[in-house]
Amino acid sequence: MRGAGRMTTIWSGAAAATAMLAACSQPAELRVDSAWIRMPAAAGRPGVVYFTVHGGEAPARLIAISSAWAIRTDMHESMGGPGGMASMKPIDHVDIPARADVAFAPGGRHAMVYGINPAVHVGDTMTFTFTFADGQRIRRIARVVGPAASGPA
Numbered sequence: 768m769r770g771a772g773r774m775t776t777i778w779s780g781a782a783a784a785t786a787m788l789a790a791c792s793q794p795a796e797l798r799v800d801s802a803w804i805r806m807p808a809a810a811g812r813p814g815v816v817y818f819t820v821h822g823g824e825a826p827a828r829l830i831a832i833s834s835a836w837a838i839r840t841d842m843h844e845s846m847g848g849p850g851g852m853a854s855m856k857p858i859d860h861v862d863i864p865a866r867a868d869v870a871f872a873p874g875g876r877h878a879m880v881y882g883i884n885p886a887v888h889v890g891d892t893m894t895f896t897f898t899f900a901d902g903q904r905i906r907r908i909a910r911v912v913g914p915a916a917s918g919p920a
Contacts, residue, residue: 795866797823799897802909803919804880806889814880816840816895816909820861820869827863828900836893838882845874860900873917889913 802818814837820829832840841857848854853874861876863869871877887893891911898904910919 795821795823797821797827797863797899797903797905799905799907801919802895802907804893804909804911805916806883806887806911806914808914810885814883815873816878816880816893817871817873818895818897818907818909819871820863820897822863822865822867822869824865826865827903829861829863829869829897830859830900831898832878832895833898834880834893834895836884836887837880840878840880840895842871842876842878844876863899887911 798821799818800821802816804814804816806814816832820827829842832842834840842859842861843855844858845853845855858876861869869876883893889911892908893911894906894908896904896906912919
């Protein structure tokens with residue numbers, strides 16, 4: 768019976784290797800995850816939504832972000848300026864390379880969310896729709912966090 772334990776180990780290893788190869792050969796799917804929104808410190812100011820877009824098999828172009836819980840959402844990019852002053856500029860699209868991850872994170876790309884419905888509070892969620900140039904739309908839920916938060920709770 769000594770050999771039976773060894774054969775089980777060999778078969779388990781082979782099954783794991785087959786599963787890993789199958790996962791590697793599956794087509795990549797365009798998707799959005801890790802979404803969260805930082806509420807503004809003062810009423811009437813915009814909030815900021817962060818997330819990651821994972822590229823699919825082909826390149827994609829993110830052209831809009833929207834929510835029924837806000838009047839408008841604009842994409843921006845932060846950058847360092849002269850004398851260490853940070854600035855940001857609006858961007859009308861973001862190219863998503865095939866099989867690549869593009870993060871919208873503090874200090875970089877982000878989306879400003881204007882006119883957030885006053886019924887939205889810290890601890891709630893908001894649904895966002897991410898629209899791509901090919902017409903694809905992806906809906907994702909974002910956790911609502913306070914103005915001092917550095918990430919989702």
